[in-house]
Amino acid sequence: MTDKKNKHITVLLVDDEDRFRESLSRQLEARGILASEANNGEDAIKKVRHDNPNVVILDQEMPGMDGIQTLKELKKIRPETQVIMHTGHGGVESARITGKHDVFRYVEKPCRIEEMMGVIHAAVEERGHALARNEITEVKRNSVKEWLTGVANARPGIIILGLILFVCIAAMPVPKQMRDLLGTQKTGELGEIIAGYSDYRKMETGATIAQHYLRESGFSQSASPEKMEPGQMKPDRAEPDPSVAKAAFKAKVMVGVLVVAALFWATAAIPIGITALLVGTIMCFFGVFSPGMVAKAYAKDSVVFIFGVLSLAAAVSKTGLDRRIGMLLLGSSTSLFRFALIFAPLLSISAAFLSEHALVAFIAPILMLAYMGAIKSQGIKKDKGLIVMLLLTLTFCANVGGPGSPAAGGRNAVMLGIFSDYGLSISFGDWVKMGLPFVPVMSLVIAGYFFITQRKKILVKKMNVAAQVKKESRKIGKMTPDEYKAAGILILVVALWSTTSSYFGMGGPVVLCLILLNIMGILRWKDINNIHMDVVALYAAASAMGYGLAKTGAALWLAGSLISVLPEFLKSGDGLYISTSFITGIMTNFMSDGATVAAIGPITVPMGALSGTSPILVGLATAFASSFAHILVIGTPNNAIVYSLARDPETGEQLLTMKDFLIHGSVVFLLSMAVLWGWVFFGYWKAISL
Numbered sequence: 001m002t003d004k005k006n007k008h009i010t011v012l013l014v015d016d017e018d019r020f021r022e023s024l025s026r027q028l029e030a031r032g033i034l035a036s037e038a039n040n041g042e043d044a045i046k047k048v049r050h051d052n053p054n055v056v057i058l059d060q061e062m063p064g065m066d067g068i069q070t071l072k073e074l075k076k077i078r079p080e081t082q083v084i085m086h087t088g089h090g091g092v093e094s095a096r097i098t099g100k101h102d103v104f105r106y107v108e109k110p111c112r113i114e115e116m117m118g119v120i121h122a123a124v125e126e127r128g129h130a131l132a133r134n135e136i137t138e139v140k141r142n143s144v145k146e147w148l149t150g151v152a153n154a155r156p157g158i159i160i161l162g163l164i165l166f167v168c169i170a171a172m173p174v175p176k177q178m179r180d181l182l183g184t185q186k187t188g189e190l191g192e193i194i195a196g197y198s199d200y201r202k203m204e205t206g207a208t209i210a211q212h213y214l215r216e217s218g219f220s221q222s223a224s225p226e227k228m229e230p231g232q233m234k235p236d237r238a239e240p241d242p243s244v245a246k247a248a249f250k251a252k253v254m255v256g257v258l259v260v261a262a263l264f265w266a267t268a269a270i271p272i273g274i275t276a277l278l279v280g281t282i283m284c285f286f287g288v289f290s291p292g293m294v295a296k297a298y299a300k301d302s303v304v305f306i307f308g309v310l311s312l313a314a315a316v317s318k319t320g321l322d323r324r325i326g327m328l329l330l331g332s333s334t335s336l337f338r339f340a341l342i343f344a345p346l347l348s349i350s351a352a353f354l355s356e357h358a359l360v361a362f363i364a365p366i367l368m369l370a371y372m373g374a375i376k377s378q379g380i381k382k383d384k385g386l387i388v389m390l391l392l393t394l395t396f397c398a399n400v401g402g403p404g405s406p407a408a409g410g411r412n413a414v415m416l417g418i419f420s421d422y423g424l425s426i427s428f429g430d431w432v433k434m435g436l437p438f439v440p441v442m443s444l445v446i447a448g449y450f451f452i453t454q455r456k457k458i459l460v461k462k463m464n465v466a467a468q469v470k471k472e473s474r475k476i477g478k479m480t481p482d483e484y485k486a487a488g489i490l491i492l493v494v495a496l497w498s499t500t501s502s503y504f505g506m507g508g509p510v511v512l513c514l515i516l517l518n519i520m521g522i523l524r525w526k527d528i529n530n531i532h533m534d535v536v537a538l539y540a541a542a543s544a545m546g547y548g549l550a551k552t553g554a555a556l557w558l559a560g561s562l563i564s565v566l567p568e569f570l571k572s573g574d575g576l577y578i579s580t581s582f583i584t585g586i587m588t589n590f591m592s593d594g595a596t597v598a599a600i601g602p603i604t605v606p607m608g609a610l611s612g613t614s615p616i617l618v619g620l621a622t623a624f625a626s627s628f629a630h631i632l633v634i635g636t637p638n639n640a641i642v643y644s645l646a647r648d649p650e651t652g653e654q655l656l657t658m659k660d661f662l663i664h665g666s667v668v669f670l671l672s673m674a675v676l677w678g679w680v681f682f683g684y685w686k687a688i689s690l
Contacts, residue, residue: 010034010035010052011028011033012048014038014041014056015059016063022037024116027113031117040062040065045070045077054081054124054127056083056084059086059087061087067085067087075102082127082130084116105122105123129650129652155269165260166256166257166282169259172252174249177560178248181194181556181560182244183244185207185208186207187205194556210247217289217551250286251557253283253552254283255549256282258554261542262590262632265632265658272658273533276541277541279544279545280294297547298540298541300544301506304506305506307531307533308507308514309358309641311514311531312490313645314528315517317365318522319483321490330366330469331466333466334464335462336389336455337451339390340450344444344447345444347394347443349439358494360394360395360637360641364394367391367394368645371390373471380460383458384457384655385458386460387656388656392642392660392661392664392665392668395639397447399630400628401627405428405436411597412623414601415620418597424615424616426616435620435624437684438624438679441679446668449667482522485517486517489513493512497510531644538634539634559600573611574681574682576607576618580625581621581625585626601622604621605618625673632665633658639661642656
């Protein structure tokens with residue numbers, strides 16, 4: 001009888017003995033496997049190129065091109081194809097030789113059909129891992145629906161949908177609000193509608209966003225705008241400004257890029273690195289920026305930082321220092337309950353004063369070690385619930401450390417600058433008083449959510465993170481000289497981040513430390529080549545996209561559009577805190593937190609003053625919500641680091657997917673808003689408001 005699980009398995013038999021080959025072929029087909037045949041290496045190579053079988057059963061001893069030569073050629077063409085070496089001249093030595101050439105399994109000839117079926121099934125499973133390791137996608141074409149749905153990194157239906165959405169957005173008529181916004185001249189008056197434009201301070205008085213953007217982007221050589229005195233009304237124009245139409249098209253293109261990139265990243269329609277390249281390609285071909293400016297938009301300090309911390313994490317893991325750090329930070333996590341109750345708030349509070357990205361970069365590899373040790377000890381291949389709880393708790397708790405103090409990130413520094421522009425100020429202590437009480441409460445809510453929702457799904461019921469880390473530490477013995485060197489470099493990079501980031505950024509110090517690690521012989525170029533550059537490309541594209549949205553005025557239009565649809569009760573008082581935080585939270589999932597605050601802050605702060613609401617509290621509500629970038633991998637470096645490291649080191653399988661971030665991140669985003677509104681706005685702010 002045939003087995004349903006054999007239905008889609010394809011096997012190529014390569015053997016010069018016709019009778020043996022034909023007999024085995026009949027036995028396989030009787031069990032539902034689709035078998036094809038070749039009696040020499042040359043024909044086998046042609047069949048593999050055109051038919052792409054799942055498994056090749058290959059005779060080692062053949063005239064002409066022998067099995068080893070054939071194997072080498074097959075692997076060049078299809079590295080994912082699993083080869084079972086079949087020979088009547090077997091033995092330990094033969095198995096040893098074939099093992100050098102990526103043979104899945106060595107079986108002696110003849111082999112019982114039941115044994116062969118078991119090997120074939122194992123080979124098919126391994127082929128799936130090989131596809132992941134080699135980043136190869138296979139789209140099944142058994143039906144139109146199946147083809148359109150596709151698989152991860154190859155979803156034709158989503159690709160077509162993205163193309164349709166982009167064309168519709170780019171071709172739609174320019175909304176009146178966008179046209180008016182891009183055509184409004186700068187007067188210099190406090191609180192004017194275009195004050196939220198990212199380059200507002202660089203604009204000349206009398207210039208419009210459209211004129212400034214086109215001039216700065218090299219697309220317009222028009223004369224300087226007419227100078228205007230403060231309070232002077234914009235003169236009526238008999239003819240519409242042509243620069244507005246040009247700039248509006250670029251702004252619509254950027255909105256289309258935002259929609260397509262978010263869709264592709266969320267659904268894994270194409271590889272994330274290819275989507276990252278697509279963003280820059282569209283910006284270049286549609287003339288949003290010149291090629292040089294597009295490249296500059298990709299090469300932000302945050303991108304260098306991501307590259308640096310991933311490389312630094314590789315060095316820390318290589319020396320074994322991550323296990324030592326784990327004992328310090330995870331020493332109390334003797335159960336998943338204690339991990340949620342103690343580690344989560346400890347991490348969030350630390351992230352309020354230290355580099356949250358550095359903390360995630362140090363801890364994520366440790367949790368991966370604990371995870372791999374736990375599933376191996378239980379004899380299981382994967383525990384989805386456990387990896388979701390460990391790594392998403394880590395990144396989301398690090399994210400929500402942002403409101404804790406002004407030192408928690410660049411977004412807070414941007415808001416302090418906006419306060420200064422409007423003649424407002426807040427002390428470090430006052431910020432901590434207004435924001436820090438939110439941090440431990442929110443971290444416990446996040447940890448509780450994952451503990452409750454994943455507890456029944458977790459296969460490893462008694463997870464002792466501290467014991468797993470301690471077990472790994474015992475394997476490596478006392479600290480080595482390389483560990484001491486790596487520890488010194490870690491202390492140096494944290495010190496540089498804390499004291500010189502305003503001068504050298506976050507990327508400069510970490511790259512300097514990578515150079516030092518290489519000079520000391522700890523980190524080799526090969527180690528750096530092994531990091532997941534697709535994540536670096538993803539974050540680079542997110543930075544470029546945020547830059548394009550801000551410079552074209554699209555970000556300001558999106559923010560204004562969201563605010564304009566708000567009911568009146570959300571435009572002042574507690575309602576304004578709620579509306580501005582929600583808008584900020586939504587946008588920060590698609591733009592960097594700093595860019596979001598820069599675009600929305602100059603709008604929301606004066607709205608507070610005009611409505612009789614504390615502008616400082618409105619600004620804090622905006623800054624706090626910029627920490628809630630949980631939904632997409634691009635939302636924050638924390639997410640990108642965790643996503644990059646969440647791969648099975650043996651199979652190459654991506655353990656955390658874009659879908660995991662989308663589903664759990666959306667829930668945590670709503671929980672973050674609920675805690676911000678209930679515990680902060682309607683809670684302790686009422687008692688301690690500035």
